[in-house]
Amino acid sequence: MTDIENPMVEACRADVPAELLKRIHEVPTEEVLEQLSTSEQGLDNTEVRARRKCYGINRLSEKKEMLILLQFLLQFHNLFSYLLLAGAVLSFVSEQLVQGEGSLYIAWALLAVTLLNAIFTFFQEQKAKKAMKAFRNLMTSQAVVLRGGERMQIESEHLVPGDIVLLAEGDRVTADARLIEQSMLKVDHSALTGESEPQLRSLKATSGNVLRSRNMVFSGTLVQSGTGTAVVVATGDHTQIGKIARETGEVEQSASHLQRQIAHFIRTISYIAISLGVSFFLLDYLMARNPLWVDLVFAIGIIVANVPEGLLPTVTLTLSLAAQRMAKLNVLVKNIDAIETLGSLTVICSDKTGTLTENNLHVHGVCLNGSWYDFERKQGLLSLEQKHVHLRDIPGMQDFNDILVLCNNSTLNREKSFGDATELCLKDFVGAFSNVGYIEGNQPRLHEIPFSSESRFMVTVHSYNDHARAYLKGASEVVLQMCTHYFEAGESLELTDDLRRRLLDQDISYAAQGFRVLGCALKTVADEHDDLERGFCYYGLVVMQDPPRPEVAESVRLCKEAGIRVVVISGDQESTVEHIARQTGIVEGESPVVVNGTDLPDISDEKLKEILQSPELIFARTLPRDKLRVVSLLKEMGEVVAVTGDGVNDAPALRRADVGIAMGLSGTEVAKEAADIVLLDDNFTSIVSAIKAGRAAYDNIKSFITYILTSNTPEIVPFLLFILLDWPLALPVLLILAIDLGTDMLPAIGLGMEKPESDIMQRPPRDPSAKLLTWRMIARSYGFIGPLQTAFSYLIFFDILFAGGWDWGVDIAVNSPLYMQAITGFFATIIITQMFNVFACRTSKLSSFSKGLFSNRVILIGIASEAMLLAVIALTPVGQRVFGTAPFDLAYLPVMVLFGAIILACEELRKYLYRTRGLFGLE
Template sequence: MLCNNAGLLPPGTERERWGILGDPTEAALLVMAAKGGVDIEERRNALPRLGQLPFEAVRKRMASINLSDGKPRAYVKGAPREILDLCTHILTNGKVESLTDPLREMILSKNDSMAKDGLRVLGITYRPLDFSEGFTIENTEKDLIFLGLVGMMDPPRPEVPKAIELCHRAGIRVVMITGDYGLTALSIAKKIRLTKTVNPKIVTGNELSEMDDEVLRKLLREEEVVFARVSPEHKMRVVTAFKDMDEIVAVTGDGVNDAPALKKADIGVAMGIRGSDVAKEAAAMILTDDNFASIMAAIEEGRAVYANIKKFVTYIFASNIPEIVPFIAFALFKIPLPLTVMQILAVDLGTDMVPALGLGAEPPEPGVMDKPPRPMNQRLLDIPLLLRAYCFLGPMEAAACMAGFFFIYFQYGWVPGMAMPDSGVIYLTATTMSLAGIVATQIGNVFACRTERESVFTVGFFKNKLVLLGIVSELAIITTLIYTPFLQKIFGLAPIGLKQWGFLFAFTPVLFLVEEGRKWIVRNWHS
């Protein structure tokens, strides 16, 4: 996952701390204006704007041309290192003096010191202009007079470090790629625990431009890296490099410049509050709260949905075995058909529906975020799922189904070798036991399918109310079918007593506990 500061820092919480060099009067006025100590409208009226040179990522600065004492003056702010290269003088104690090399080194040292504290630092300059020159980049942003440095802090959202930790546990790599100064980006990365190493590599946009694609891919594979002072083209290169490495790439962004990377990524995530319309159009997903932690909540929910689909399928597939085994036994051993087509429909379209839907509402299983992302080529219906349903849970249900069928014949004195009636009360009661046996074992199965590895007792045995409602509904359906006379005739059923119910429900905990034992073995085998 590639992210700039979008989602990591809360919107609208800037200017918590200020660092000043240069002229104290002019610089203090800027600070007071930003902190609300000066009437902004009054200052705007006193210094009406004549023009503006908008911010550009390449220039890393912007300029405002205002009328001051009847004369035009350009106020230029931007990245300190880049803007300092355009300065020839500095305003100190109301006097304009030459900007010497020692002063430049002191300013840059202060800039780095502020950046290491996580401040976003701007250099503030000005220059008197002449109306005759016109207001262009070439004749405005040159021979500037340095005023000072302004440091702004966007404290990271308190929930972001935990979200980053969750990313690492889930096998998701997060890379910061930002237009901020390298030391500022590194400071933020450390505060949110994005970096694991003590001194991760900082790669600037200029350094990235000099790398070929193979070097970039090697860097991304082998080193922990923070990208700083990047342009939209650089973001595209990083996204492309990750995709060339067969990684699934998600990109967060909010600005117009982020749109190409958002579009290129497998999943583009735009900010809904402060994101530009262009970024939102390019993205596949929009965060309504601009919070990085929401992405992790979405990933957890997505993993839970995927797991619940597998639980749903396992539960449904398991009942196919006790539905098919009676037909196999009928064909091979020449016994009466233990289960009719109508009774199979009663299971598939009646008793199984609500419990299966309850599994779809199962909350995320403990440890779901401790697994690495699944491979792109992994199928939903994989071998472990089919083995669990068809070779483990299903045969136990089939055993209960056939045991219930033969239990009735044994009650009426049948012994192996004798002919088995294929009609009448004995046969109807036996097929009823087959159907009720499937329902009884499906109750144990629905509890067993609530988790894949963890014990059901750790997630709360009665926590999923929809599963409990499903069990009640399937019991209501099966008893209605068995004890309602006109439905008995439609489905070929007969009433059964408490003794028969007790025999069938003995299989319910057996199936559940055997499956709990299998999960225990799996957990200890992989631990």
């Protein structure tokens, strides 16, 4: 049968009728399934393919992007572009007033500069968009469905109406669906309905409004707890959230803190440029010392000299490269502001499982009948006192395995296993010597009380022969409280308070060795409506191990050296958490502060703030709301906090933190959405790598700003001396542009790609209120290195003039060979001293030689390009004609190199004084 002949294709061409969607919650379940031509076993693959052709991908239509041309034109919407364009217009006017004086070259050069800036920034922006689309593909949602009665995991975008989806805690609902089964299912519908609390679902319609009815779940909502089964009724743009998306315009994203600082810097520099240019233009015009066209050229020169034309593309490239470097370190930066914030972190609140540990949980052994049985993973055998033991020789072992397999929501198969890591670990253990599928198929589930972080236990009820059984697993102290008997040597014996305490001590002793421990119990019940919270028979412990990642200890040491405290917040018990904390170096002292989450409600905020000042601090048995409270109080104390999380309930803490860090492998979709950063490998070491990369990115931005500002002084001063003292103009506008874009640009980009300084993780966290551009940086550029460059350049300039026979007060024509040689010498001195300056700017505190002179190839290429451009401008006929230059005596080159070496030596002295005495730092 072809697709055209398929009746399903004909039916779905009209989509699900709008009338049916409005009342889908009120229609009996059987009718819903019939209308959608599906069953509780799900669709078969043929129908799925047919429906996908009709309904398309389950994805909201992306908002139509602005025309590429408009996106490009928007790159001119900034003060720098306006200034340069204004300069071009003034140059054209100047050319009209007096032709043949070089103003036309200046005009076209300014237009070219503006265009190149726009092109560069535009392509970087497009590249970033492509990168973010690729990153989104790494984080696509998953859905668990029944197709042809078989449970499988698929990409959520492949869902079609009629699919049967299985929902569990932490899942993101990715299509509108009608519930057909549910067990204690709570879904957060606040995104659609504004309900502040997650609502318990029902199989019955509870409202005439489909959005308010609790037998429905909707795309974009979040499963907070429980489980459910639902049939998909709408996908993509036909969902409720799809309708809202069509009606709502895209909210403009606010600028990050770093972007605001750069914008402030641009405004400051631009206002200075405009003020100086206009002021001195008016001054000279009023003094009537020069023709109008000369004043215009002068004003243009002042503006161009002040504007660092290469700043915007260099910043864009630096941030783009930082994000790419972090991606290679398994760190996905969702919020660019997080790159800057990473440099000022003072506290990391970290989970234990998967972050500090390998997330390779496996059963270490089991404790039954008062005996300890080791589990040998490779052989799949149990041993008692180093002797292998067969299952049938261990009383109660079969029932114990039933508890581990049936009180369990994970799926274990050869193709793909998915579910909670703990539950997968338990099934993997039983699967070593039993048929897990047979156990599951032989005892159908009747009811479930799902695990929650508050209750800390899970119960499932299953058919068992002619009655039913309830299986229980959870925290030992909770399980023991629900038990009245215990199993030993084939008998069910009464559980006394004394024995309960001894069994709990046994649990604590294993936990103190870093193991994760679960208590297991069962009871025979009449049906699923029986009492499921007491009367169980305690069977024993399953002891699991998730060893710490070997590289975490070194990362923790680096954090401590960087002045960053690591606080562990875990749901495991105190002894387990403390053991892992000691193994990773988070705890080294004899008496760390250990806070049990059960005590937190009784601790006041003021008291907890005192506790939070402890140098070594651990939180155990915590709930997600405890993490939120800890993060909030730390921020009130002035700390800059990063917090890790993977669960749905971690989202508030992730949002509240200065940097929210979600787990990419084990994290739920809502945790990833709430976070600023996603760790693609769930590894604590990646956090430290991100901090290092973040600090380096911020340092690099400051370095190249310091570098490009340095040459502003020798660019501005010639115009000031020209107007105030009537000195010959030592640096025409075209040569200023050649410096800012031709010679400074590539070395500045090289500084943006600089590797972190070796001591970057030995520095204290950066003050979050610190400015990108400091007065000390301005003093260094405009008051120290800049004046040195200016003085050295003028020495060469005047020496060439005097050697050629020029005297003070004598006018010199701009087309005079002597004048052209002098301005070329002035220009060359700036270029060569900037070559040394770029090495000085590679570090802010350490010696420039600490990184090795040849370790940054981009800087070396930049220096080579500077030398080539200098040669083109000074030695080629085209360069001489465009820039008005002429070759100078090469005997000046060693002197220029000496001047550059003096600048580098002065910077080395400044850094030495900063390292040893704390003087003359740039912070």
